[in-house]
Structure formats: structure tokens, C-alpha cells
Amino acid sequence: MEFPASRQGALERLEGFLSGAPRYAARRNHVLPGHPHVSRLSAAIRHRLITEAEVVEATLRRYPFRAVEKFLQEVLWRSYWKGWLEMRPQVWQHYTASVQRKPDDGQARAVAEGLSRSGIMNHFARELLETGYMHNHARMWWASYWIHHCGLPWELGADHFFRHLLDADPASNTLSWRWVAGLQTRGKTYLATGQNIGKYCAPEILAAAGGVGFEEGVVARTAGGEEREDESASPLEELPAECEFRNGEKTAVVLHDEDLCLENSPLANVRPALVLQFFPETDSPLPAPRAEWLAEARADASRRATEHFGCPVQGCSSREDLLRESVQQGVTSLLMLQPCVGPLRDELSGLSEELAGCGMKFVRLRRKWDSVLLPHASRGFFPFWNKAGRLLAKSGTETLT
Ligand SMILES: Cc1cc2nc3c(=O)[nH]c(=O)nc-3n(C[C@H](O)[C@H](O)[C@H](O)COP(=O)(O)OP(=O)(O)OC[C@H]3O[C@@H](n4cnc5c(N)ncnc54)[C@H](O)[C@@H]3O)c2cc1C
Numbered sequence: 001m002e003f004p005a006s007r008q009g010a011l012e013r014l015e016g017f018l019s020g021a022p023r024y025a026a027r028r029n030h031v032l033p034g035h036p037h038v039s040r041l042s043a044a045i046r047h048r049l050i051t052e053a054e055v056v057e058a059t060l061r062r063y064p065f066r067a068v069e070k071f072l073q074e075v076l077w078r079s080y081w082k083g084w085l086e087m088r089p090q091v092w093q094h095y096t097a098s099v100q101r102k103p104d105d106g107q108a109r110a111v112a113e114g115l116s117r118s119g120i121m122n123h124f125a126r127e128l129l130e131t132g133y134m135h136n137h138a139r140m141w142w143a144s145y146w147i148h149h150c151g152l153p154w155e156l157g158a159d160h161f162f163r164h165l166l167d168a169d170p171a172s173n174t175l176s177w178r179w180v181a182g183l184q185t186r187g188k189t190y191l192a193t194g195q196n197i198g199k200y201c202a203p204e205i206l207a208a209a210g211g212v213g214f215e216e217g218v219v220a221r222t223a224g225g226e227e228r229e230d231e232s233a234s235p236l237e238e239l240p241a242e243c244e245f246r247n248g249e250k251t252a253v254v255l256h257d258e259d260l261c262l263e264n265s266p267l268a269n270v271r272p273a274l275v276l277q278f279f280p281e282t283d284s285p286l287p288a289p290r291a292e293w294l295a296e297a298r299a300d301a302s303r304r305a306t307e308h309f310g311c312p313v314q315g316c317s318s319r320e321d322l323l324r325e326s327v328q329q330g331v332t333s334l335l336m337l338q339p340c341v342g343p344l345r346d347e348l349s350g351l352s353e354e355l356a357g358c359g360m361k362f363v364r365l366r367r368k369w370d371s372v373l374l375p376h377a378s379r380g381f382f383p384f385w386n387k388a389g390r391l392l393a394k395s396g397t398e399t400l401t
Contacts, residue, residue: 002040002131002133003040003041003042003043003044003131003132003133003166003293004040004041004043004044004049005043005044005049005293005296005297005300006049006296006297006300007044007049007050007260007261007300007301007304008300009044010041010044010045010049010050011050011054013039013040013041013044014039014041014050014054014055014058015058017039017041018058018059018062018063020037021059021062021063021067021068021071022063022067022068023037024037024038024068024070024071025069025070025071028070028074028136029136029137029200030137030200030201030202031135031137031138031200031201031202031205032202032205033202033204033205035133035135038135038136040133041055042166042167043132043133043165043166043167043293043297044297045075045078045167046078046167046168046169046172047257047258047259047260047294047297048258048259048260048261049260049261049297049300049301050261051261051264051367051369052075052076052078052079052369053367053369053397053400053401054264055075056072056075056076056392056396056397057396057397057401059071059072059075060072060392060396060397065389065392065393069389072389072392073385073389076373076384076385076388076389077172077381078169078171078172079369079370079373079374079377079388080376080377080381080384080385080388081169081171081172081175081176081377082171082172082340082370082374082377083236083370083373083374083375083376083377083378083384084171084175084377085170085171085174085175085340085341086171086236086340086341086374086377087233087234087235087236087374087375087377087378088231088232088233088234089234089341090229090230091174091175091178091229091230091231092170092174092341092342094229094230095155095158095174096346098153098155099155099156099158099159102153102155102156104156107150107152108152108153108156108157108160111125111145111146111150111152112125112157112160113125113129114126114129116145116150117213117214118145118149118212118213118214119206119209119210119211119212119213120141120197120201120205120206120209120210120211120212120213121141121142121145121213121214122209123205123208123209124138124141124142125142128161128164128165129164129287130289131166131289132164132165132166132287132289132290132293133165133166133167134161134165137200138201139161139176140176140180140190140192141192141196141197142157142192143157143158143161143176143177143180143181143190144180144189144190144191144192145192145214147177147180147181147189147221148189148191148192148218148219148220148221149192149214149218151221154177154178154180154181154183155177157177158173158174158177161173161177162174163286163287163290164287164289164290165290166289166290166293168290169342170340170341170342170343171340171341171342181221182220182221183229185380189220189221190220191218191220193216194212194214194216195216197212198212233378235375236371236374236375237338238371239338239364239365239366239371240266240363240365240366241266241365241366241367241368241371242266242365243266243267243269243270243335243363243365249332249333250273250329250330250331250332250333251270251271251272251273251274251331251332251333251334251335252272252273252274252275252276252326252329252331252333252334252335253267253270253272253274253275253276253305253309253334253335253336254275254276254277254278254322254334254335254336254337255275255276255277255278255301255302255305255313256277256278256279256336256337256339256344257279257294257298257344258337258339258340258342258344259337259339259367260297260298260300260301261301261304262275262301262304262305262308262309262337263304263305263307263308263309265337265365265367266337266365266366266367266368267335267337267365268308270309270335271309272309272311272335273311273329273331274311274312274313274314274329274331275302275305275306275309275311275312275313275314276313276314276315276316276322276325276326276334277298277302277305277313277314277315277316278316278319278322279298279315279316279317280316280317280318280319280344280347281317281318314329319347319348319351322351323351323354323355323358326355326358326360327358327360331360332359332360332361333360333361333362333363334355334360334361334362334363335363335364335365336362336363336364336365337364337365337366337367338364338365338366340370367401368400368401369397369400369401372391372399372400373388373400376388
């Protein structure tokens with residue numbers, strides 16, 4: 001698969017990609033057919049078929065920090081966005097409520113389907129629909145086109161990405177769209193220009209797409225300028241990074257889409273009676289590329305969990321299912337890696353009380369990587385990187401795993 005959907009596939013892709021990692025900084029912004037200068041590992045990392053720590057560790061095993069700093073920085077953008085949103089869940093709630101309120105008009109649909117005035121944006125739109133992927137620079141251009149050139153609500157564009165991207169991530173997606181719209185860094189919008197696209201997009205892609213096809217001189221629209229959103233941060237909830245197994249407990253561990261590598265997680269040493277796969281059904285079916293990618297990644301994770309824990313694996317497609325199955329199996333403790341702010345976390349809200357009502361303990365854990373790094377996302381990326389980068393340069397992932 002072009003976008004690895006198994007742990008083994010992701011590890012192999014990483015190994016192959018790393019030979020060119022020192023040239024990443026110079027080449028990453030160029031949009032070429034097949035995207036050879038970027039790793040295309042984002043779906044695998046987002047769902048933790050491999051972890052950020054493993055990517056960083058493998059990179060630093062081969063190269064000195066300075067030679068690959070740009071690549072490491074990009075890998076840590078994900079943790080930065082996660083931390084920023086994790087400490088401001090109200091921004092996610094505000095976004096999801098806005099999506100519900102905005103009408104999906106004909107123009108938004110035409111741009112999303114690749115039927116707009118701009119040849120190159122139509123090319124990227126179709127690439128997203130067909131493959132579930134868009135290069136980072138193209139995402140910036142496309143989001144900018146949507147917001148500033150077409151005057152469409154950023155929330156609808158973000159929602160479209162979130163449905164189609166294989167790597168759909170509540171934090172990276174929502175906050176990147178907010179950044180292009182000028183909300184994330186107040187007053188600083190990102191405006192795509194024909195000149196920049198001409199410089200970084202391969203001529204063969206541009207020619208086949210029929211050129212840029214939009215006028216220069218568009219003025220950036222500052223979305224949501226009227227009213228300043230509440231961006232106050234709350235401290236990250238403290239959760240353990242280790243789990244002690246107590247004799248006499250009948251434990252079930254939960255496998256979910258936010259972390260598909262239980263055997264390499266704080267839950268690895270647990271001896272559960274059962275693994276509950278919690279893959280809730282969505283309101284409407286997922287687009288084919290994403291549905292297929294997820295099906296393969298889940299099957300891979302489930303296979304590895306069965307092998308590692310040596311106990312039965314049971315599927316649950318709703319939170320009611322999860323509760324019912326736990327009760328029926330006589331589970332006394334339900335263990336789970338805490339999902340970050342996003343739809344899965346929304347789906348699980350109140351579960352703790354329900355489990356307690358049935359006499360069960362709900363134990364949530366967090367990887368050390370997240371516990372250490374996420375709280376540093378209190379301001380902008382560069383103060384974050386000053387701390388995180390210094391940590392990596394000094395002792396690699398030693399204090400993070
Ligand atoms: C409007 C917009 C929406 C986006 N939505 C998402 C999303 O839903 N999910 C998502 O994972 N990324 C999102 N990104 C970030 C970025 O575009 C992708 O992570 C990147 O294109 C993935 O391709 P790659 O694996 O080949 O990246 P590479 O260049 O090979 O980067 C290596 C890894 O670093 C991480 N990374 C790189 N760039 C970023 C970034 N800007 N932000 C966060 N992490 C990054 C990814 O895990 C990636 O796999 C968005 C960016 C924009 C501008």
C-alpha cells in the first residue's frame with residue numbers, strides 16, 4: 001500500500017525513507033507525482049501503528065540531531081497540536097458545533113469535488129477523494145483557496161478533510177485550518193499565490209491540471225474576526241504511564257483507533273482476560289480509501305494484540321456494546337489508553353460513571369511521550385520546540401518512553 005496500513009509496513013517505510021532524511025528540509029515543500037520527498041507515514045503515525053517515539057529514535061540512531069532537525073520538528077508538530085487542543089477542549093467543541101450550523105451549499109460541494117475554477121485545486125481535490133492523501137503544501141494551498149479565494153467557511157473545509165484524509169486527526173486538522181484562516185495565530189493568515197504554487201508544484205502536475213486558474217491579488221479574509229473565541233488553557237489531566245496488575249482482577253483492555261499498538265504501550269504488561277476492540281460505527285459510511293485503510297490497520301492491530309496477550313478479542317461497535325460486553329464477561333477493571341480530544345473522546349464521555357455504576361473500575365493511561373510533551377504546548381510551536389528539541393538533542397527519547 002502507498003500509505004502503510006500495517007505496523008510492519010510502516011516500519012519498512014520508515015527504514016526506506018530515512019536514507020534521504022538529511023535532504024528532507026530542502027525537498028519537503030516540493031509537490032511531485034507520488035510524493036517521493038515525504039514519508040507518507042502520517043496515517044500510520046496518527047493511529048500509532050508506529051509511534052512518534054519510534055520514528056524519532058530510529059532517526060537519531062542514524063543521524064546527529066542537527067542533520068535531521070527539520071524532520072524531527074515535523075514529527076513533533078503532531079504532539080504540539082495535540083497538546084494545544086488537549087488543554088483547550090472548548091475549541092474542539094466550538095468547531096464541531098459550527099460544522100453543524102453551517103449549511104453545505106452548492107459552491108462548497110463543487111470545490112470539494114474538484115469542480116471549481118482552479119485547475120490545480122481541482123487536481124488536489126480529486127487526489128484527496130481518490131487516495132485519502134494530500135501533500136502538506138497542497139493542504140495549505142487548498143485550505144487557503146477554500147477560505148480566502150472562494151470565501152467558504154473554514155469549518156466546512158476542515159470537516160471535508162476530516163472525512164476523507166487517511167490521517168484525519170482532530171488536532172492537526174482543526175488547528176491547521178484555523179491557522180490558514182488566521183485564527184490560530186491571530187491576524188496571521190496564509191494566502192496561497194500562483195507564484196508560490198508555480199515554484200513548488202511539479203510542472204507536469206500543473207500542466208496536466210490546466211494551470212493555477214485563479215487570480216492574484218486576493219485579500220485574505222480573517223475568519224471569525226468578530227468575536228474572540230475562548231482559548232484559555234486548562235492543565236493536562238494527570239494520568240499514569242504504567243499499570244500495575246493486581247491478582248484477582250478480571251481485566252479487559254480496550255483497543256481503539258487512537259492507538260493501534262497495544263503491545264508497545266503502557267498496557268503491554270497487563271495479563272487481560274479479554275481484549276475489547278472498540279471501533280464505533282460512524283453516522284454515515286466513511287469514504288472508500290479511508291474505510292479500506294482503517295479496516296486493514298484495525299485487522300493488523302487486532303492480530304498483534306491477539307498474539308501478544310494470548311486471550312480472546314471481542315469486537316464492540318458502540319459504547320453500549322462495550323458496556324454490555326464488559327458486564328457479561330464479568331470484567332472488574334477496564335483499561336484503556338486515553339484518547340485525545342476528538343470524536344472518540346466525545347463518544348466515551350460519561351463511560352467512567354456508567355462503569356462505576358456496574359461496579360467496574362475504569363483505568364485510563366497515557367504514554368509517557370504524551371504526558372511529558374503535551375503540557376509544553378501552552379503557547380506557540382517555537383517555545384514548545386525549544387523545550388522538546390533540547391530534550392531530544394540531549395538524551396534522545398530516553399526520558400520520553
Ligand atoms: C489544512 C491542513 C490540514 C491538515 N490535516 C491533518 C490531519 O488531519 N492529520 C494529520 O496527520 N496531519 C494533518 N496536516 C499536517 C500535514 O499536512 C500532514 O501530517 C502531512 O502532510 C503528512 O504527510 P507525510 O506523512 O508524508 O509527512 P512528512 O513530511 O513525511 O512528515 C513526517 C511526519 O510528521 C508529522 N507531520 C508533518 N507535518 C505535520 C504538520 N504540519 N502537522 C502535524 N504533523 C505533521 C506527520 O506525522 C508526518 O507523518 C494538515 C495540514 C494542513 C495544512
